[in-house]
Amino acid sequence: MGRALITGASRGLGREFARQLAGRGHDVVLVARSAQALEELAAELSDTGVEAEILVADLAEPGDLERVAARLADDRSPVGLLVNNAGFGLGTGFTESEWADEQAALAVMVTAVARLSHAAARAMTPRGRGAILNVSSIAATLANSTYAAHKRWVVDFTQALAGELRGTGVTATVVMPGFVRTSFHDSEELRHMRDDYPAFTWLEAERVVADALRGVRRRDVVVVPSVGYRALAVAIGLVPGPLRRRALSGRRGLAESDR
DSSP, X not given: OOEEEEETTXXXXXXXXXXXXXXXXXXXEEEESOHHHXXXXXXXXXXXXXXXXXXXXXXXXXXXXXXXXXXXXXXXXXXXXXXXXXXXXXXXOTTTSOHHHHHHHHIIIIIHHHHHHHHHHHHHGGGTOEEEEEEOXXXXXXXXXXHHHHHXXXXXXXXXXXXXHTTTTEEEEEEOOOEEESGGGGSTTTTTHHHHSOXXXXXXXXXXXXXXXXXXXXXXXXXXXXXXXXXXXXXXXXXXXXXXXXXXXXXXXXXXXXX
């Protein structure tokens, strides 16, 4: 089987991507900031008989980002699937946040996605096969925070990349989950969201990851897990921009992943 590189692999959706891919026989390259969390996950995955490589990196740091890009460019043990999952929610408005935090969010959810997709696409296209999976969010439809803006960029970028890659044998897919039951909402800033939204709006990580990987296999460009969220995305698109922004002001950080 092929090899997948997963960013933000230490928890949440990233951890579930690693588990499902390893369960299907894929070797994995696990990328996150926590060496301990990655080592624990690698030990767990070793029971499936796959190779689990660890790459400790903070994608907000340019040097770390370039190390991950170099790994994607290494043809000695090629990566056939890139999962750009790393990300985080600030839980505050733009004027309330610290600029250093905004810079880090932009670096992880925009710059890193572009840089790693560039490295992966340049390595994969000469081989004539491969896939790039970018994790966005249903928040991309809301226009209510810088997080939503970053995730909107991921959607538009993936669609543009998919068009450019057409005919090369390499695909680009973006998944747009809604609320997912993971540790993402354990933070003090986002914990309240568990009580703010009804139980039926929350998805299980296993479902989101399975739908995303199915979309990659089908060569889909956009995947929105669950019928309910697909309907919501359509409905939000029908609401005029000014009304949507007014109604959704203060609702921030809908998706999840790890830096």
